[in-house]
Amino acid sequence: MEKSGALRDLEKEIIANVSLPLRESNLVFGEGNPDCRVMFVGEAPGFNEDRLGRPFVGRGGQLLDKLIQEIGWERKDVYITNIVKRRPPDNRDPLPEEIEKYKPYLTRQIDIINPKVIVCLGRFSMNYFLPLAKITRDHGRVFKIDDRLIFPVYHPAAALRSTQMMETFREDMKKLPKVVSGELVAEALTAMPPMPEAKAKKIATKKPPQKLF
Numbered sequence: 001m002e003k004s005g006a007l008r009d010l011e012k013e014i015i016a017n018v019s020l021p022l023r024e025s026n027l028v029f030g031e032g033n034p035d036c037r038v039m040f041v042g043e044a045p046g047f048n049e050d051r052l053g054r055p056f057v058g059r060g061g062q063l064l065d066k067l068i069q070e071i072g073w074e075r076k077d078v079y080i081t082n083i084v085k086r087r088p089p090d091n092r093d094p095l096p097e098e099i100e101k102y103k104p105y106l107t108r109q110i111d112i113i114n115p116k117v118i119v120c121l122g123r124f125s126m127n128y129f130l131p132l133a134k135i136t137r138d139h140g141r142v143f144k145i146d147d148r149l150i151f152p153v154y155h156p157a158a159a160l161r162s163t164q165m166m167e168t169f170r171e172d173m174k175k176l177p178k179v180v181s182g183e184l185v186a187e188a189l190t191a192m193p194p195m196p197e198a199k200a201k202k203i204a205t206k207k208p209p210q211k212l213f
């Protein structure tokens with residue numbers, strides 16, 4: 001089956017699954033070119049995304065569009081989605097069980113699109129793919145998981161709150177063409193220092209923080 005047909009079927013499956021959490025919010029499945037080489041993955045839809053049923057359409061989304069254009073691409077050339085496909089109430093962080101429930105759909109969405117590069121928008125998305133990564137240390141670095149490149153950058157909403165983060169986000173986005181062409185080589189996952197056991201334990205038992213954006 002062609003990719004757009006497979007994506008439509010997957011979207012229908014999400015709609016039909018009444019056991020999924022957050023069904024009081026609208027579905028924001030994702031959009032873009034299913035034949036793209038670059039897929040952007042955010043955390044969960046916010047207010048504007050819920051209203052319009054489209055990912056990254058608020059101020060953060062406008063910034064993302066602008067930086068995509070600055071590297072000579074267009075939003076319609078890439079694919080944009082989120083880990084969790086419906087908006088958590090009051091914009092709180094998605095809960096671990098919400099992520100788990102939506103995980104099989106993101107996994108299949110990635111399998112269908114088969115992008116060369118996944119750009120993780122923000123810490124949350126980065127830790128979904130790279131649980132040991134730290135956004136302040138690992139943004140703008142290229143990692144490889146199962147033949148796919150994972151490229152974490154700051155979340156656009158975080159970039160909107162600080163000039164320095166904005167510049168870093170812009171500089172990281174400028175690297176993207178070189179990530180796609182293979183000029184920027186992936187680092188081994190072992191480049192990431194293992195987390196001390198005490199810290200790993202603390203994270204495992206920590207209450208999820210309130211969503212920052």
Ligand code: URA
Pocket residue numbers: 042043044045046049054055056057060082213
């Ligand atoms: N923040 C996200 O992580 N995703 C969106 O779609 C919008 C805001």
